[in-house]
Amino acid sequence: MVPQPQPAANSPATAAEQQQQQPSPRPQRFGIRARLLALLLPGLVLLLALDSWSDYRALTDSLVVAYDQSLLEPVQALANGIVVASDGSVRVQEPFSIQAMFESTRLRYKYLHVGVQRIPKGGTLDVNSPETTLMGVPGLPRPAHRPPDGTPVFYDAVYQQHPVRVAALRQTVYDNVHPGEAYSVLIQAAEGTGPRTEAQAETLRQEFLRDTRMVVVMALLVWLGVAWTLRPLERLRRSLRERPRDDLTPLDASGVPHEVAPLVDAVNHHIAGHRRMVAEQSQFLADASHQLRTPLSILSIQAGYAVRETDPARMRESLQAIVVQLARTRRLSEQLLALAHATAGDEAAPAGAAVADLNAIARGVVLQYLPLARENDQDLGWVDARGDIGTDDAEGSDESSDDDEDDTPVLPVAANAAELHEVLANLVHNAIKYTPRGGNITVTVRRDATHALADVCDSGPGIAPERRESVFERFNRDSATGTAAAQGAGLGLTIARGYARRNGGEIELSNADTPERPNGGGLRATLRLPLHAS
Incomplete structure (x- = not known):
């Protein structure tokens, strides 16, 4: 499936510019010293007044x-x-x-x-x-x-x-x-x-002078104590102002009061996350540049060859090769845009109040990829969450889909329907790409106590358990089969996991255990999402 490019307003650069344009929050009018004095001095003055009045009465008597x-x-x-x-x-x-x-x-x-x-x-x-x-x-x-x-x-x-x-x-x-x-x-x-x-009168005057001295000394101690306590924070502020803009090393928490240490730890955690994000963006730009450089070089060579060619037939072949290479480059660019959107911001960002039907989305993906599966001579099957079993025969499927449009969602999940469609489309596309001709692919939607699940099982070569986590990395191609399938960009599973996590879900890989290989074989990719609490 070709992912749709996201609006420019959602790009990280635009969001950062909007954040910079927002006015910075004004500092609070009263600081820690003023608050402590406002809290302590009235009580202290009241206690001293009561004590002085008691002493004055006793001395007067x-x-x-x-x-x-x-x-x-x-x-x-x-x-x-x-x-x-x-x-x-x-x-x-x-x-x-x-x-x-x-x-x-x-x-x-x-x-x-x-x-x-x-x-x-x-x-x-x-x-x-x-x-x-x-x-x-x-x-x-x-x-x-x-x-x-x-x-x-x-x-x-x-x-x-x-x-x-x-x-x-x-x-x-x-x-x-x-x-x-x-x-x-x-x-x-x-x-x-x-x-x-x-x-x-002299007794009263002495009491007043003594209490005044006590209040002044107390206020001075509070003022100096707060200043002394905040000195490590002042040191942190100076170090932050003096460090270069690209310095993302953690703050030095030595000497910071233990009450403030959690705040410094939170800032360091934020800095670490920002450092990881910057590193991932830099790596993404480097990988994207590398991935685009090769097809552009091929296009340049093919275009030069076509310009020099005088034979119309060979020139047409060169142009046809350029068209094929442009299609691959276009898909690569679209996948890069989808990857940037899938991994933007917090991976576990809430999906919002939208409710999607995982059963309907999965069925739509199966109908979408039926022509491609037929072209590869593959059996693309479907198991409905209600137990209905379908085949790659499209007749009747559209009618049943139309009949269920007004029904209550079979498997409601709090997620973005378009992003879930992208997840399942990538999983089904990968299964079709790696399953040999004549193989079987089955999409099953089911539920357990708390989750909705969509399984994409194929009869392909599968992935070794020790390599299943690495295939989610960017630009990681599974070349174990030695087929042309490994010529992709290696972004499908990365995009799928990014969208899944954005909607509170996860993707798990395991053996398919197909009927042809009951002892293990093929690959089962499972999308797990929390059920919507109705």
Whole structure:
């Protein structure tokens, strides 16, 4: 069969030009450093803020306790110095020394107050009863609630338009000279809250500075760590920019982080595939040039001979030889184009959503090659996937084919029908070419659990098992028979396997085991394709 040339739009050169014309993808706006910082810094700042707030509260409570304890000391000292004199008056022992100790620190707004109220005999203390100030300033704010005797209380208040912290202690003293007489003494010490506020503000400022330093150091470590980690990739980038365009050696993955090593391995795998493709294309061009050079040389010699010939009969013979040689050269060129298309791109490229009937395609190939088989005195038989057996008699075959056109596909496969036709045409053509006159060729279509199969069996000389894989190589001619069949280009099986693999299938070679040679002989070429999941 003469393969049809593919449109120029599908050629590798045009695809490469289209790919070069496409705009390169824009780099992402945010790099690894920015992403890591955006991921780590908010969480770090939140954790530091919570930790700092907890530390600030703990330090603030410690400061309050310390300042309250220092404020309570003069109150307790004054409480220990409260006595009732023999004349029934309440007095404070050594008040000046206590007051001097209290005012020794250089703090503003420090106040002491000792007030006494008389408790009626057999009664209770009236909070509104007059109070006598024994020492200190009068009018310090009193506690909101009367505390139990001997229990100090602390509260915030405002005195003379200044915020103060007050420690208060109330106790009851009894007159031993005049039984029944009792006095309630309220002792207070107050100081401005300025030092406390400044200490708390300083604590907060230190916490903020510490956290800021921590965040800056963390961001710097992330920045430097990413830069240090990416240095091997930067080295790879420089090496790629500096290497020649035709240098397809693998990338050096030494020193690359193990997280990035799979990426480098994938790039090396792609480079290796590209290197193989370039090598195959170079070999293909070299082989094609070699294959075309011989027939062109023959044509040149024949044309020169025809030009020099004066005898019309011999000139006609030369022209006839030129026509034959041109036909061979044309088929060789068409096979080269088909081979280029069959092996373009990934061999296992998906065939798409098209569904083809392998049974119908195989039957069409048999009908196509019946005339050639008859010309060679060969019996070309056909076994339908449904069990129908046909012969090389074409009568009735076209009618049955027309009857089945509207039926559901017998063996549906997800493949390109034209490419499957090319595969089977090459297999049948090879069988006709290598089978001697009077031989038998049978095309059988069958199925197993998961695959559709098309067998092309012939009674020819066959191929030795050790040579069956090599016959799929380009320009490999099977000259074992010594017949004229070996004069082909050696591309038929290569093209057939290329198209088969493009559609997810494979071609296998084995002994035919024909009736004439039950113990092995001839060749069985099997096309195996996955069944379409309906």
